[in-house]
Amino acid sequence: MIHVEHLTKRYAGRTAVDRISFDVGRGEIVGFLGPNGAGKSTTLRILTCFLSATEGTATVAGHDIFKDSIAVRRHVGYMPENVPLYTDMRIHEYLRFRARLKGLGWRESRRAVEEAMDICALADVRSKLIGTLSKGYRQRVGLADALVNKPDLLILDEPTNGLDPNQIRQVRELIRQLGERHTILISTHILHEVEMTCGRVIILHRGRIKASDTPKNLIRRLRDAGAVRMEILDPPADTIALLERLPGVKSAAHIETRQGWACVEIRTDSLVDVREEIYNLAVAKRWKLRELTRHQASLEDAFVDIIQDAGKDG
Numbered sequence: 001m002i003h004v005e006h007l008t009k010r011y012a013g014r015t016a017v018d019r020i021s022f023d024v025g026r027g028e029i030v031g032f033l034g035p036n037g038a039g040k041s042t043t044l045r046i047l048t049c050f051l052s053a054t055e056g057t058a059t060v061a062g063h064d065i066f067k068d069s070i071a072v073r074r075h076v077g078y079m080p081e082n083v084p085l086y087t088d089m090r091i092h093e094y095l096r097f098r099a100r101l102k103g104l105g106w107r108e109s110r111r112a113v114e115e116a117m118d119i120c121a122l123a124d125v126r127s128k129l130i131g132t133l134s135k136g137y138r139q140r141v142g143l144a145d146a147l148v149n150k151p152d153l154l155i156l157d158e159p160t161n162g163l164d165p166n167q168i169r170q171v172r173e174l175i176r177q178l179g180e181r182h183t184i185l186i187s188t189h190i191l192h193e194v195e196m197t198c199g200r201v202i203i204l205h206r207g208r209i210k211a212s213d214t215p216k217n218l219i220r221r222l223r224d225a226g227a228v229r230m231e232i233l234d235p236p237a238d239t240i241a242l243l244e245r246l247p248g249v250k251s252a253a254h255i256e257t258r259q260g261w262a263c264v265e266i267r268t269d270s271l272v273d274v275r276e277e278i279y280n281l282a283v284a285k286r287w288k289l290r291e292l293t294r295h296q297a298s299l300e301d302a303f304v305d306i307i308q309d310a311g312k313d314g
């Protein structure tokens with residue numbers, strides 16, 4: 001659905017996107033991640049033909065983005081970072097106007113707007129002026145706009161930016177539903193959201209791709225991905241050494257002690273659960289435990305690790 005090769009964008013002396021190549025297959029939901037200034041919006045603007053590239057090639061739905069921008073726009077629903085909305089129009093008027101701009105006929109646009117408003121739960125507020133809407137509703141209007149011409153591909157640039165946790169959850173649910181029928185490329189820095197909705201993640205840093213994989217594989221690659229926290233009463237001197245001898249354990253460290261209860265953090269290989277071995281050890285050694293909790297690395301941990309690694313080699 002998207003094929004990008006050596007795409008580069010330089011702004012007056014500054015390289016925002018540096019020879020990136022990637023593909024997005026039909027039906028995929030791909031998270032496009034990276035710290036602020038990584039080049040995400042620049043890439044998405046190029047792919048939606050709102051910005052020219054300095055070098056490289058790209059096709060969207062089989063159409064060359066430089067030679068055939070009209071066909072590309074017909075296949076793509078784009079929600080930009082800052083949704084430009086006409087504040088003195090009513091929701092349904094605005095969407096109708098946008099649908100006509102995208103080439104839908106009079107009758108067709110009427111039906112398409114009703115459908116987009118239904119999907120984005122806007123039907124009840126259809127006659128409100130856009131200027132009076134909350135941020136959450138404005139984002140939904142932006143999403144409805146992106147959907148209105150029934151594109152094969154949705155490109156969403158931080159669609160949950162500025163929303164409260166409840167609104168984020170609603171938009172996430174909406175995106176998950178849309179993913180059943182559309183291919184989606186979504187930029188965001190809410191990693192929890194990505195972990196739950198995206199089949200694959202592309203991580204961009206200073207204009208370059210640092211990783212492209214499933215969230216699960218990115219977490220698996222993480223060193224010290226697993227950890228267990230244990231609280232033990234008056235630990236004997238050999239506690240740490242015994243823990244470190246267990247298979248799968250990389251290290252154990254005493255964190256703090258409160259009223260005789262020592263908190264120990266045990267680092268393990270990723271995806272390994274050592275709690276049963278610790279329990280057996282505790283029984284054998286007659287340790288008194290009151291906590292044994294496993295902490296699993298998240299996509300956020302993997303992201304931080306990848307970005308820090310990338311920072312080291314410049």
Ligand SMILES: Nc1ncnc2c1ncn2[C@@H]1O[C@H](COP(=O)(O)OP(=O)(O)O)[C@@H](O)[C@H]1O
Nearest residue numbers: 011012016034035036037038039040041042043
């Ligand atoms: N119109 C512009 N002119 C000059 N530099 C820009 C322009 N737009 C973005 N940049 C720069 O390009 C880099 C990438 O920006 P952007 O694509 O917006 O990143 P992201 O969306 O990942 O936060 C940043 O360093 C930014 O300052």
Ligand SMILES: [Mg+2]
Nearest residue numbers: 040041042081
């Ligand atoms: Mg951006």
